[in-house]
Amino acid sequence: MKVSKEARHIARSLYRDSLTDGRLDETKVRTIVNGLGAAKPRELIPILKTYERLVRLEIERNTARVESAAALDTAMQQQITAQLQQIYRRPIAAEFGVNPELIGGVRVRVGSDVWDGSVANRLRELSAAL
């Protein structure tokens, strides 16, 4: 969808307004979305789509998606979360999931950073190297 410069500009300034101390504030986001819905400005949909994308990318940046072949125990989960916070030096919310396609090991994705320690990835690397 074509998003005009103005819509992009508005979405960006709304996004900036939804931050408190550099972090996304859920209450502010809700207020902005409700306010937009009520005010119905021109180009409401492009503004909302761009705003949604900026918010989504920010959430992804602060959320770790941890996938493993088998479910991880609580101790391991805590260890991974602590380690991620140490690397990024900011609070990182972790979501844990099970993906049998990994065969073994863990794959962690934070924003666009990926640590892939899965067996599936190693096999892929090995086949590429051979």
Add this chain to the structure above:
Amino acid sequence: MANILQEIEQQIAGAKRGVAKQNVGTVREIGDGVAKIEGLTDAMLNEMIDFGNDIYGIALNLEETEVGAIILGEYTHIKEGMECRTTGRLLSVPVGKGLLGRVVNSIGMPLDGKGPVKSDTLYPVEKIAPGIIKRRSVSQPVQTGIMAVDAMIPIGRGQRELIIGDRSTGKTTIGIDTIINQARLNRAAEQAGDKSVRPLYCIYVAIGQKQSNIVRVVNVLEEQGAMPYTIVVAASAADTATNQYLAPFAGAAMGEWFMDNGMDALIIFDDLSKHAVAYRQVSLVLRRPSGREAYPGDVFYLHSRLLERSARLSEKAGDGSLTALPIIETQLGDVSAYIPTNVISITDGQIYLETDLFYQGIRPAISVGLSVSRVGSAAQVKAMKQVAGRIKGELAQFRELAAFAQFGSDLDAKTQAQLERGKRIVEVFKQPQYNPVPVEVQVGVLWAVQNGFFDDVSVDKLKDCQAKMTDYLTSRKSALMAKILKEKALNDALIAELKAAVTEFKQTYR
């Protein structure tokens, strides 16, 4: 067998190493060979992006939340939502002598069915040109074998000389003739075991041309025995705009290898008009702001950074050189269009070809008045300088007089003589394609013209006389020709010998 097991174990050990951080992104849009990727926060400009299944892209646009990448190869296999990753590498092509005699595409993959390219060195396609400290001025000639060029618009090793003209005026032919002449010189030096001759390797880059044209060029080079000293980089009209955009840079990288290793290379970009069009397409699809004639703002930089890579290096830097002959196709002779003026201002001179001259039968159709070589005369062989020094002026004078003579029939004897001499000079410079003339023969013929030996030969018989004289000089007076080639200058003794030879020939010529 044990070795193979060891190798596999090494690979396993390599794969076992600690988990490295990767930077990934998700394809949001794909079309026209361009992908918009969300994520890839660590992507660098011109970095290769791995889409899996041996499909790579190059990051050209780094935006706030997106990366715009051009796809190398088949982009239809890439789907929306696919994951891709950064590689930390720049696009590189194989370089080295293993490519000589091969036809490759813009990423160095063979197209000639002669098996894989033998090369263990890779060069990045985009490279910053050598700086001023590493350079020296042009001092060695590139013998094109085309009399009009070697005499009046001399080209030196490391020079950038533009070949410009309308469609079908013989632009490519000048490039091909030059390649053929280099092959002839290289082979002669190899056979004579002469180590003092620096071979000149050639790279022909075909951009956006019909495949049939490319095949024809390759066939000509093969027939003339020039392929062993030539690399052909082909991005035909059927290739994607991405490949057409990258082809000259890939060719330049191959040429730079020769230059960096103390050798000389010549690169022909055929042609940069189509290259600019391909780059315009890529830029528009990437939604970059467009400027004049919808070309992006950096179309000048595109060509300047490419042509700046040709240089003559100092002895400290290896003494190599890369000479560039870019070709530009004009529309109806308009040299003041956007791309032609850009490239004219970047290069060290131009060879301007005119349609009118071509159809008058003056081939190569070089317009002497508009063609110029800004640095080449420093590299011209001294013997050539001695005989051709005044020719450009005489020819210009002839054109002026010829225009004037149309209005009056009563001309004084001096003007008549100038006109007659001019006609003969024009005739002498006519040359069939793929038929380069050795420099020593050029010197002999031009000396004869300068000293009035052709004045009593009628213009329509002059070509015949010139051909017979060339035969005579190469077969009967080969020792004299060898002397001229060796001495590279005409001293009194040589002039006397040349005079005797030409007089002897004239006595026998019927």
